[in-house]
Amino acid sequence: MSVNNGVAVDVRNLVKLFGSSKALDDLSFQVREGEVFGLIGPNGAGKTTALRILATLLLPTRGSVKIFGYDVISQATDVRRIIGYLAEDAGAYRNLSGLEYLSIMARVYFRSKNEALEAVNRAVDISGLGDKIHDKIKTYSKGMKRRLQIARVFMLKPKLAILDEPTAGLDVVHASYIRKLIKDYASKYGITVIMSSHNMFEVEYVCDRVALINKGRIVAEGTPDQLKTFWNASNLEEVFIKVVDIG
Amino acid sequence: MGSLLPLIEKEIKDLLRDPRIYIGLLAPILTMPILGLVISTIMQSSIETISREGIKVAVIDLDRTSTSREFMGFIRSLGLNVSEFPPLEIEDAIKELKGSDTRILMVVPNGFESNITSFRKAQVNVFFIVKSTGLTSIGIFSVVENVLNAYSKALVESFISSKSPEVNPEDVLNPLTTVSYTVVKDRVLKVSPGVLFNQFFMSSGIIVPIVLMLVSTSVAQIAATATAVENEEKTLETLLTLPISRYSILMGKLIGSAVVAMLGTIIFIVGLIVYFQSIFSLPIVAEEGLTISLELPTASFESYVMLFISLLIAIFFATSLGVIIGALSSDVRISGSLVGFVQIPIMVPMFMVIYGDVRSLPLALQIFIYALPPSYPMLIAQSMFFTELPFEVLLGIPYSAAFTVFLVYLTSKLLVPEKLLSLQHKLLMRRMKGRTMP
Numbered sequence: 001m002s003v004n005n006g007v008a009v010d011v012r013n014l015v016k017l018f019g020s021s022k023a024l025d026d027l028s029f030q031v032r033e034g035e036v037f038g039l040i041g042p043n044g045a046g047k048t049t050a051l052r053i054l055a056t057l058l059l060p061t062r063g064s065v066k067i068f069g070y071d072v073i074s075q076a077t078d079v080r081r082i083i084g085y086l087a088e089d090a091g092a093y094r095n096l097s098g099l100e101y102l103s104i105m106a107r108v109y110f111r112s113k114n115e116a117l118e119a120v121n122r123a124v125d126i127s128g129l130g131d132k133i134h135d136k137i138k139t140y141s142k143g144m145k146r147r148l149q150i151a152r153v154f155m156l157k158p159k160l161a162i163l164d165e166p167t168a169g170l171d172v173v174h175a176s177y178i179r180k181l182i183k184d185y186a187s188k189y190g191i192t193v194i195m196s197s198h199n200m201f202e203v204e205y206v207c208d209r210v211a212l213i214n215k216g217r218i219v220a221e222g223t224p225d226q227l228k229t230f231w232n233a234s235n236l237e238e239v240f241i242k243v244v245d246i247g
Numbered sequence: 248m249g250s251l252l253p254l255i256e257k258e259i260k261d262l263l264r265d266p267r268i269y270i271g272l273l274a275p276i277l278t279m280p281i282l283g284l285v286i287s288t289i290m291q292s293s294i295e296t297i298s299r300e301g302i303k304v305a306v307i308d309l310d311r312t313s314t315s316r317e318f319m320g321f322i323r324s325l326g327l328n329v330s331e332f333p334p335l336e337i338e339d340a341i342k343e344l345k346g347s348d349t350r351i352l353m354v355v356p357n358g359f360e361s362n363i364t365s366f367r368k369a370q371v372n373v374f375f376i377v378k379s380t381g382l383t384s385i386g387i388f389s390v391v392e393n394v395l396n397a398y399s400k401a402l403v404e405s406f407i408s409s410k411s412p413e414v415n416p417e418d419v420l421n422p423l424t425t426v427s428y429t430v431v432k433d434r435v436l437k438v439s440p441g442v443l444f445n446q447f448f449m450s451s452g453i454i455v456p457i458v459l460m461l462v463s464t465s466v467a468q469i470a471a472t473a474t475a476v477e478n479e480e481k482t483l484e485t486l487l488t489l490p491i492s493r494y495s496i497l498m499g500k501l502i503g504s505a506v507v508a509m510l511g512t513i514i515f516i517v518g519l520i521v522y523f524q525s526i527f528s529l530p531i532v533a534e535e536g537l538t539i540s541l542e543l544p545t546a547s548f549e550s551y552v553m554l555f556i557s558l559l560i561a562i563f564f565a566t567s568l569g570v571i572i573g574a575l576s577s578d579v580r581i582s583g584s585l586v587g588f589v590q591i592p593i594m595v596p597m598f599m600v601i602y603g604d605v606r607s608l609p610l611a612l613q614i615f616i617y618a619l620p621p622s623y624p625m626l627i628a629q630s631m632f633f634t635e636l637p638f639e640v641l642l643g644i645p646y647s648a649a650f651t652v653f654l655v656y657l658t659s660k661l662l663v664p665e666k667l668l669s670l671q672h673k674l675l676m677r678r679m680k681g682r683t684m685p
Contacts, residue, residue, distance in 0.1 A: 055488045057664040077490060085488040091480030093257060095264035107253040108489055136264075 007066075008033045008160055008192040009054065014063035016049050016216075023049040025216035027063070031160075031209075036186055036193040038207035040200065040236075042244055046216040047196040048088060051164050054194065055085040068159055084158035086149050088165040088196075094138035098129055098148050101137060105152055123155035126185060128177070143174030150178055154185045161186065163195035167202060175199070179206050200236035210236065212243050219243050250491040251499055258503020262473060263510075294386065301328035302387050303349040309334055314360035318371070318398065325394045341374060350376045350384065351391050363402065371395065456597040456625045459561060463621055466508035466562055467569035467589040473504060474573025475582035483574075484664065493662040497655065501566045508562055550631040553644060557623040560647050564620040565589065567654045574661055596622035600629055606637075620647035 009031035016024040024046045031037040039047050052058040053065055056076040064071065070078040092101050102123045106116040124133050127147045137145065146166065153161050166182065167175040183206050186193045197203050203210055204224045212220040212227075220227060220243045224236055231239045304327045308315050323329045330349070332340055340352055352374040362369035373395070375388050404416040427439035477483035486496050568589045576582035596616050599605060605616055605626065616622045623643045630636060 052664070057484060057487060080488055080490040083488060085485065087481040087484045089481060090485055091482060093261045093482060094480075095261045096257065100260065104253045104257045105485075105489075108250045108486075108491055 006033050007031070008035065008068055009037070009194060010064075010066040011050070011054075012064050014050065014053065014065060015061045016046070016053065016058065017061045023216055024053075024060075024063075027213070027216060027218060029211050029218050029221060031192060031194055033068075033192055034190055035208045036182070036195070036206055038203040038210040039194065039196045039213055040198070040203055040210060040240060041196075041213035045213045047213055048164055049216075050213070051085075051162050051194070051196060054160075055083060055162050056080055057085075082159040083162055084153035084156045084160075085162045086153050086164060086166060088168060090149050092137045092145060092148060092152075095136060097136055098127065098133040098140070098144075099124065101148065102127075102133075102152060102155065106155060109156055119155040119157075122157075123151040126154050126181060127151035141174075143170050143177070146170060146174065146178055147181070150181050154181070154189065154191065157189050158191060161191050161193045161195075163193060165196055165198070167197070167199060175202070182206055200240055204236045212240060214244055250489075251495045251502075254486075254491075254495060254499025255502050255506075258473065258499055259506055262469060262503060262507045301326060302351065302390055303328045303330065303347075304351040304353060304391070305330055305332045305340065305344060305349050306353045306355065307332045307334055307337075307340060308355045309357050310355050310359035312360035314363055315355045318355065318359070321398050321401065322394050325397060327391070327394060337374070341376065344376055350387055352376065366406070456600050456628070459558065459621065459624055460593050460597045462508055462511065463561060463565035463593045464590050465511060466504055467565040467572070467593075468586050469507060470500060470504040470566045470569030471573040471576070471582045471586045471589070472579055474500060474570050475576040475579045476573075478574070478576060479578045483662075487662070487664050494659045497570065497659045497662055500570055501563060501655065504566045504569065505559075505562050508566070546631040550627060550636055553636060553641075554624055554627045554631065557620075557627055557644055557647065560644070560651050561621040561624055564647070564651045564654060565593065567651065567658050568592075570658050571661060574658070592619045593621045595619070596625060600625040617643060618650075620651055623647055 007030050009029075011030070012028050014024050014027040015022070027046065027050060039050065041047050049058065053060050053072060054067065056072050056079050059073060066072070067079045068082055070082070072079050092098075096104070099120070102120050103116070106119040106123070107113075110116040110119060127133065127150070129144060129147060132140070132144065137148070140148065150163075150166065153163070161182075163182065167178050170178065179202055182193060182195070185191065195206070207224065209223050210221070210227060211218050220231070220239070222230065227236065227239045228234065231242050233239045233242060304322065306319055306329055308319065308331060319329055319331070332352075335343070337352075337354065344350075344352055354372040354374070356370055356372065359369050359371070373391065375391075377384060400420075403420065407414060407416040407419050426437070429436045429438055429440045474483070477486070483496075487493070569586065572585045572589060573582045576585060596619055599608065599612065599616055600622070605613055605622075608616070617639060623640060626640050626643070627636060630640070
């Protein structure tokens with residue numbers, strides 16, 4: 001059993017070394033249950049590495065990470081039961097239809113056939129792909145693929161959704177659609193979300209709280225309003241530039 | 248098991264619908280039946296052309312005797328379409344024939360009859376005018392040679408009959424009849440060992456190793472590409488965050504790739520059968536092969552079971568190697584360049600088995616061959632028809648099963664993203680370093 005006291009993600013003094021290079025340097029932050037938490041920072045700041053550790057894909061060199069009280073190293077299987085992970089630029093099996101892909105992923109995740117079927121129906125609804133859900137994935141545009149992936153994550157109703165750059169490379173229409181999906185379904189299903197992004201307007205629109213990460217360390221943290229006030233900025237982009245310059 | 252089935256389904260559907268698989272796997276497989284079909288069609292049409300039009304032969308009879316006319320009558324009676332040419336110069340006759348569809352010119356010289364009647368060697372000059380090297384030409388030339396041999400034999404028989412009417416000319420021509428027997432296991436076959444070995448050498452000594460080599464390299468390639476695509480598309484990353492064991496993910500890939508490879512193998516074997524049937528349907532070969540095939544030695548049911556088990560193990564072994572290569576490759580191009588290494592443990596035993604008796608090899612080579620699971624189906628196929636399966640081959644089955652299970656276990660241990668990502672990173676760095684080196 002895990003005790004989390006309303007904390008969904010608890011990251012303490014996290015260090016990750018790749019050979020001699022330090023990707024994360026004493027990183028600490030917390031995400032509360034039901035929150036949409038944004039991790040923003042320049043390229044190479046350590047966002048993807050941090051999210052991969054949360055998703056049990058990478059092992060920390062030092063420090064601890066707990067997801068709803070479960071340790072990502074010693075209780076990785078328990079963690080995997082409650083998370084949904086979307087990698088940056090994640091693809092799907094090109095030769096399957098969208099529906100087949102969702103069905104296979106649901107059957108891998110759920111033991112019960114009914115649960116899997118319900119999840120697939122949910123995903124078809126979330127994706128908004130309509131009849132295109134029967135088409136092969138290789139015929140999908142990048143935006144459609146991303147909608148499918150977001151649907152795949154939310155159909156599982158995970159306690160924590162880990163989204164790495166969910167709108168990277170998308171046009172305005174699809175990016176806006178994805179942002180709305182995240183905001184709506186996180187709230188509808190009570191899912192805690194931690195996401196990384198380069199888009200400050202997106203973060204301001206979607207996230208309840210934000211952490212700015214630079215060179216593997218948190219350099220600022222708070223709600224978008226708190227950050228703007230503290231850094232005397234009109235938007236998060238200004239905050240970002242000021243913080244990164246100082247960092 | 249619950250999560251394994253959808254993973255296998257995913258693997259099979261994704262592979263069978265991938266056009267690259269058809270190009271990479273089915274193209275060489277389909278080559279065999281297509282080749283067989285083309286060859287048999289060409290042969291059939293050549294035979295039809297020859298029998299429809301007859302073989303046109305121009306004859307210049309310089310002897311102009313009753314014997315030379317009998318000669319022309321004889322070759323005409325055997326189906327040649329003979330037309331007599333006036334006594335031209337050879338060069339002129341050939342020049343004239345080049346513009347026609349007659350490809351044979353026979354010149355019966357002066358003295359033909361007198362030589363024959365005085366039991367001296369007579370001569371017929373035959374000019375084969377080559378217009379192409381196709382099967383029809385080869386067929387025509389061999390038919391004409393056979394007709395001339397038949398005339399020569401008819402002459403001998405007639406001489407013998409005229410000198411000694413009580414003697415059967417056949418007995419004089421072939422005074423010694425050899426009946427060959429070959430003993431295989433506990434059976435005595437009325438066939439010469441040479442013919443038998445040709446038949447079996449072709450089937451179990453060459454075809455099985457080649458089929459196995461092709462299937463194993465194809466399956467390794469399929470598994471490597473499929474795994475590398477998973478890396479490239481980050482679908483493996485997604486799978487690894489699901490609450491399923493790494494072992495299930497690996498087994499899904501191994502079984503999926505193996506099923507696709509098996510389908511490919513079946514098509515390939517059907518193709519091979521079509522190919523060899525068309526090749527061996529030539530009248531001369533078929534006549535001999537037919538009598539032999541009725542008497543072919545059979546292998547025991549147990550040896551077929553052993554062959555099947557060893558084949559499965561070899562395919563799983565090759566698939567595991569493919570998955571390792573694919574897992575270490577961050578994209579398909581890298582896996583494509585690395586997968587060639589998998590062919591080494593498959594090609595080496597194949598050549599050793601085809602060209603030699605393993606027991607006669609130096610000890611180090613023997614150890615090398617017995618250490619590799621793909622060797623066993625080849626060794627079993629080589630000996631299953633002739634002897635009991637050798638002791639070392641029987642021992643090799645559990646050994647190669649254990650070795651393959653160990654390899655699968657190692658592969659599943661490799662499917663830990665921490666290791667994978669750092670190994671992929673190292674490989675990529677090494678390649679980039681190699682490119683920037685002067």
